[in-house]
Amino acid sequence: MTYTIKEAAKKTGLSIYTLRFYDKSGLLPFVARNASGYREFTDGDLQLLHTICCLKNTDMKIADIRTYITYVMQGPDTVKQRQALLAKHREKVVAKQAQLAQNLQEIDYKLDMYRAPDAVARVKDELRLAKADKLLAGLADPFQATH
Amino acid sequence: MTYTIKEAAKKTGLSIYTLRFYDKSGLLPFVARNASGYREFTDGDLQLLHTICCLKNTDMKIADIRTYITYVMQGPDTVKQRQALLAKHREKVVAKQAQLAQNLQEIDYKLDMYRAPDAVARVKDELRLAKADKLLAGLADPFQATH
DNA sequence: GCTTGCCCTAGAGCGTGCTCTAGGGTTTAT
DNA sequence: ATAAACCCTAGAGCACGCTCTAGGGCAAGC
Known part of the structure; x- marks a missing residue:
């Protein structure tokens, strides 16, 4: 029940490059890795990615999206x-x-x-x-x- | 009945830098110069600048705005x-x-x-x-x- | 005539968001 | 066991739209 980066790219419409760039930029701390270091995207991850795209498409800065994602990672307190x-x-x-x-x-x-x-x-x-x-x-x- | 670049900047909300950059980019071929090489903006120029801002604000690329302005300069045939x-x-x-x-x-x-x-x-x-x-x-x- | 403040150009630099390359490991099919 | 197709990172490069610096001329007031 996970997707490779290629599948995630197809599902989101983002390029593989962009996904990796987002990860590098701290937007995807929730994406897990398998034993070989490959990213494994869950459906939940894709939902979060969808939110990220929503914010990006409305011209939110990467830095601000990162802030938002950081809040999400910290749980309901935020x-x-x-x-x-x-x-x-x-x-x-x-x-x-x-x-x-x-x-x-x-x-x-x-x-x-x-x-x-x-x-x-x-x-x-x-x-x-x-x-x-x-x-x-x-x-x-x-x-x-x-x- | 003309405006200096500073006045044009104030009237358009663009910076002087941006106006010069636009000129360099071929967006302002209609702006005249005085004997000292200073730009002199007329009210008509400001109207055209307003159109340029309109296109810029709707995310038209500079190159495309230049194309549009080139058409305008060529007269009613375009x-x-x-x-x-x-x-x-x-x-x-x-x-x-x-x-x-x-x-x-x-x-x-x-x-x-x-x-x-x-x-x-x-x-x-x-x-x-x-x-x-x-x-x-x-x-x-x-x-x-x-x- | 000198200062202050404006104008000019050319070109460097910067911020943002990707996009790609190089170099290397993994997985799958034959 | 080898080829093809995938994955990875680090970092360079690029496109765009400004933004600023350096070096210099012009204009207005004192």
């Missing part, structure tokens, strides 16, 4: 610390979500413009304004106007 | 290319949003557990299962159980 760490991280994720949503709106605004029937006219207008700005400031026009 | 580039990027952003939402759910699940009145009991249970996995596989228990 529930409060885990909660504090995750709560702080949660706020960052929510903030990132908000920023992403806002930026997406702006990208969509541009996309709508480019997709509109009068896209070329609107882009020409934008360009005209930018050029006017330059002119007003007595600066050279950097745009390669071919029309 | 509307189709801009659209294709942004459309592709949009999909990545949407995918990232979905992943973030999913990961947030999992973080919230953990947080709920840690915040529950019976948090310690539930964590102990989790731990018990992980230990059982190890035992079943004939592996050592890596958890520092102090209870």
